[in-house]
Amino acid sequence: MDLLDRFARGDLDAFELLFRQFERDVRGWLVRLTRDSAAADDLTVEVFWRIYRAHARFDPTRSFGAWARRIASNAALDHLRRVSRERGARDVRPARTPESTGRQDVNVRVERAFLQLPPMLRVVADLAFVQDWPHDEIAEALGISRSAVKSRAFRAMHQLKDALRREGIES
């Protein structure tokens, strides 16, 4: 019986082998989405815990890596929503220091506008606009359709422009 079949039947040794094989990819993906190494470490445990719990639902004929990445995307989004709620309560924003130069000041305002996006739109905007990922790859990694990525990228761009205008950046 191969590794994926053994994992689907709940074999812990098979799961450990898969963990060793995919841990780096999953953590790297979590770092990309959350931009926070410490959070990514904690989320890696959470993601593999979710993977193990869902072993009976895994189809051994499908890619384990793609499945793991989708579970990681959901965990990262849960984390970003939680952080957003806490940020909303505390209104933590990038600080504007008196010695900020013009360029730094623009960057602070852009980052503030970016952080105002809802987590799902922020993740799509980050991958599509900052990290230049093709829509197909974003769709695969987030477990959504290509048209959903396109629509979210469009909404993210629209909301970003509004937020930038509120920040006084218009051209």
Add this chain to the structure above:
Amino acid sequence: MNTLSDEHVRGLLKAAIPPPPTDARRGEIWPALRRRIHDGRQHPLRIDYALIAAVVLLCLLRPSVIEFLLLHL
């Protein structure tokens, strides 16, 4: 009226948003995961026992439930 183009917004974002961090993880996480799996395996057992106890109690208090359960098992 907003005069920002999509390309301009992309450029602003790339300049303002730092690249994702590249530092390595803190240490081995398999032991923590293994511990969590073992803890998790024990919790459903407790829930199972609680459910069995609740059903037994219900059957003792209302014997008509036994007939209902037999019909649905």
